[in-house]
Amino acid sequence: MMRGELKISGATSSSGPATSYVIREKSNSGGSQNGDSVCAVCGDGIAKLHYGVLACYGCKGFFRRTLTGKYRYACRFGNNCIVDKFHRNSCRYCRFQRCIQAGMDPKAVRPDRDQTGKQKVPRIKKSKLMRNY
DNA sequence: AATCAAGGCCAG
DNA sequence: CTGGCCTTGATT
Numbered sequence: 832m833m834r835g836e837l838k839i840s841g842a843t844s845s846s847g848p849a850t851s852y853v854i855r856e857k858s859n860s861g862g863s864q865n866g867d868s869v870c871a872v873c874g875d876g877i878a879k880l881h882y883g884v885l886a887c888y889g890c891k892g893f894f895r896r897t898l899t900g901k902y903r904y905a906c907r908f909g910n911n912c913i914v915d916k917f918h919r920n921s922c923r924y925c926r927f928q929r930c931i932q933a934g935m936d937p938k939a940v941r942p943d944r945d946q947t948g949k950q951k952v953p954r955i956k957k958s959k960l961m962r963n964y
Numbered sequence: 965a966a967t968c969a970a971g972g973c974c975a976g
Numbered sequence: 977c978t979g980g981c982c983t984t985g986a987t988t
Contacts (some may be wrong), residue, residue: 877980880971890978895971896977920978940970 871933872926882935893923896931898937 868885870878875887882894896902904924908914912925920926 879969881985888981891970892972892979893977923977939973 872929872935882930882939884930884934886930886933886935890926890930890935893926895940896933897923898925898940 857859868878869876869887870887870890872890873887874930878885878887878890881891886894897904904922904927906922906924908924910928912922927962
């Protein structure tokens with residue numbers, strides 16, 4: 832899908848701790864008003880606030896799916912697998928930990944602002960997808 | 965009304 | 977199973 836063949840141009844930041852992702856504050860007071868943030872988990876370019884942390888759609892769906900499905904991932908190693916934008920899909924267990932480590936709250940899955948029992952979402956989805964079948 | 969945030973479904 | 981977008985609802 833989006834498997835962009837991203838290529839690190841040599842860069843290889845000398846002392847580049849892969850575990851250090853600089854999350855820019857969105858306190859745009861006349862500066863970068865762009866919504867291009869980086870995922871705190873995989874480091875994707877397109878990420879937005881989700882579950883309390885900057886996460887991309889992939890991590891969002893994965894996180895939700897993991898919590899709701901309560902999947903049982905197991906890393907054959909310890910848990911120090913390199914989780915980058917390239918290896919994120921390799922180890923689900925490590926990726927999940929990455930989400931938690933990023934600061935994603937499992938409790939934010941449902942009660943976003945108020946638990947008045949809202950969002951029933953009938954989901955009509957009349958004509959949008961399924962063009963001419 | 966506009967924006968943000970989460971849920972869910974679909975396409976590959 | 978992964979990833980993107982739409983839908984929904986509340987909040988500002």
